[in-house]
Amino acid sequence: MKWLAYGAACAVSLAGASALAQKSAADAIADYRASLQDGNPADLNAARGAALWNKARGPKNASLQGCDLGKGPGVVAGAAASLPRYFADADAVMDVESRLVHCMVTLQGFKREELTAKPYSSDGQKATEIEDLVAFLYDESRGMPIAVPTGHPKEQQAYQRGKQIFFFRAGPYDFSCASCHSADGQRIRLQDLPNLTKTAPAQAAFAAWPAYRVSQGAVRTMQWRLYDCFRQQRMPELKYLSPASVDLIAFLGVNANGGKMAAPSIKR
Amino acid sequence: MKTNNTLILLGAAAIVAGCATMSAGPDVTEVIKASFQERGIAKLDRLEQTPLQKACSQADAAGKPLDAATASRLEQAALAAVKPPADGTYLGDWKEGEKIAQSGRGLQFNDTAQTVAGGNCYACHQLSKAEISFGNIGPSLYQYGKQRGVANPADPASAEIVKYTWGKLWNSHAYRACSPMPRFGDAGILTEVQLKHVMALLLDPQSPVNTP
Amino acid sequence: MADPMRIRAQAQGDKTTVRVLMAHEMESGQRKDSAGKVIPGWYITEVTAQHNGKTVLSAQWGGAVSKNPYLQFSFKGGKAGDKITVTWVDNRGESRSDEAVIA
Numbered sequence: 325m326k327w328l329a330y331g332a333a334c335a336v337s338l339a340g341a342s343a344l345a346q347k348s349a350a351d352a353i354a355d356y357r358a359s360l361q362d363g364n365p366a367d368l369n370a371a372r373g374a375a376l377w378n379k380a381r382g383p384k385n386a387s388l389q390g391c392d393l394g395k396g397p398g399v400v401a402g403a404a405a406s407l408p409r410y411f412a413d414a415d416a417v418m419d420v421e422s423r424l425v426h427c428m429v430t431l432q433g434f435k436r437e438e439l440t441a442k443p444y445s446s447d448g449q450k451a452t453e454i455e456d457l458v459a460f461l462y463d464e465s466r467g468m469p470i471a472v473p474t475g476h477p478k479e480q481q482a483y484q485r486g487k488q489i490f491f492f493r494a495g496p497y498d499f500s501c502a503s504c505h506s507a508d509g510q511r512i513r514l515q516d517l518p519n520l521t522k523t524a525p526a527q528a529a530f531a532a533w534p535a536y537r538v539s540q541g542a543v544r545t546m547q548w549r550l551y552d553c554f555r556q557q558r559m560p561e562l563k564y565l566s567p568a569s570v571d572l573i574a575f576l577g578v579n580a581n582g583g584k585m586a587a588p589s590i591k592r
Numbered sequence: 593m594k595t596n597n598t599l600i601l602l603g604a605a606a607i608v609a610g611c612a613t614m615s616a617g618p619d620v621t622e623v624i625k626a627s628f629q630e631r632g633i634a635k636l637d638r639l640e641q642t643p644l645q646k647a648c649s650q651a652d653a654a655g656k657p658l659d660a661a662t663a664s665r666l667e668q669a670a671l672a673a674v675k676p677p678a679d680g681t682y683l684g685d686w687k688e689g690e691k692i693a694q695s696g697r698g699l700q701f702n703d704t705a706q707t708v709a710g711g712n713c714y715a716c717h718q719l720s721k722a723e724i725s726f727g728n729i730g731p732s733l734y735q736y737g738k739q740r741g742v743a744n745p746a747d748p749a750s751a752e753i754v755k756y757t758w759g760k761l762w763n764s765h766a767y768r769a770c771s772p773m774p775r776f777g778d779a780g781i782l783t784e785v786q787l788k789h790v791m792a793l794l795l796d797p798q799s800p801v802n803t804p
Numbered sequence: 805m806a807d808p809m810r811i812r813a814q815a816q817g818d819k820t821t822v823r824v825l826m827a828h829e830m831e832s833g834q835r836k837d838s839a840g841k842v843i844p845g846w847y848i849t850e851v852t853a854q855h856n857g858k859t860v861l862s863a864q865w866g867g868a869v870s871k872n873p874y875l876q877f878s879f880k881g882g883k884a885g886d887k888i889t890v891t892w893v894d895n896r897g898e899s900r901s902d903e904a905v906i907a
Contacts, residue, residue, distance in 0.1 A: 345724045346725075362823065362874070363823060363876070364825075365825060365872035367810050367825055368807060368825060368827045368872060371808065448831070487653060488649075490653075491653035493641070494641050494645055495634075496699050496774070496779045497699070497781070498779070500649060504729070507729075510727070510728060511727045511728050513714060538870075554628075555700050556700065558634065558700060559634065560631060560634040560635065560638055560639065561628060561630070561631040561634065562628055566627030567623045567627055568623050569627065
């Protein structure tokens, strides 16, 4: 059907041919994404993550079941949908990944440097433990409303700084996050760019990370998403769990409040 | 290439109404500096904002365009710094220009100093009709030269548009302060030779940009 | 030890639809590493599915199937409570079997 339409477009002269060809390409991409929705390999990561969560490991031979993700020790359901938030025991605002690492250090006795040295799997490698655990934690918030708190002064500060970081233009390209993500209907090539300053697109984007990237054959976390955005912005390397990353996630999360978590999702 | 200016606190303009009473917490520039590490060709000096980057960031965060006086000052400074080609020839080979327009490589921390940078024009612009994978952050440049009546780029009648196009590629802020387009010449992203090839892609009557 | 599969099986009328997600690298044998050396192929070669011990599907696969393969098929017969077993074998001789109950 689509190819018929494309053929017809070729018969017409240049006027709208390119736009039509592009539309059929965009439709084909939409079809491709729809066909991926079932059988998300992130389920495999989440299953491994659940096993890791419950297993006694590390120098202290403890499981992560006592980890407080903000809803009390051991409560996993819905926790990821309410992060980042302020934690008194660390006197800091933490996102899912920061809090996970905090628990692995405090409860299990792992070394922070070792956990953060290589959080992301490389091409063709097995998922890292962090990727599996993160997939599990978000899976436990699937369908839950996004509710990132702003009641604590440090949560407000994180949001405000996150907003400034979002608009921070620097580097040889003069790019900021906002260069791509602050207007409606924009695309890089054929890739739609959500306007993250608006509620609905911010909700859709926040709800979808982490995601299994088919092109990479791996689950990519929210920290990775920011890391790779900054790489393309031509910035230096974003440190894992850095304060700027947590601030940005807080900014995005608050903008997305009221949405419904749908992670881990699946993307091209 | 880089102006090293000391970082100052972002002004109160960036603080949203209603939060004026909250304590400030760590300063955002300090947080940014602490959050990145150099890797390969991407050093930490990339986080030091030029006055233009800073002014544009503040305007973007406030959701208001720059005031006219500041915009005009930035545009004039950008225009004054445009370097015309040393030999006076503005156009190279459109076929090479097409390759440059397609390539998004260069200047990332996983690139090297030897990586040949592209212009990645198709990421944001439509150019030739054949390439349907184009973005829309910038305007369509299909028929760019033809629409502007450039029948012969070497003709003095075309000089004005040729110079404007070079300036726009060299430093987009020369004609629109806070444009989202990178400064391909001014920031040293593309070489003079590469810029000439991109010029040819845009202005050569034989280029697929200007043929039907 | 290979990771478990996720198997979901649902009966509707006399048709049972089975969805299987397998954890496997599925290295095609066509790719080269950064040094230009061919990465040896490592992929599932056989898949079989059984309904209460009777084979309802057998497939021969190769390096063209994607990483973490997703397989959906349906067969006639089968009702809620019946057992579905899926087994794969790869070209290294590793295999994995997992079970699910039809919902």
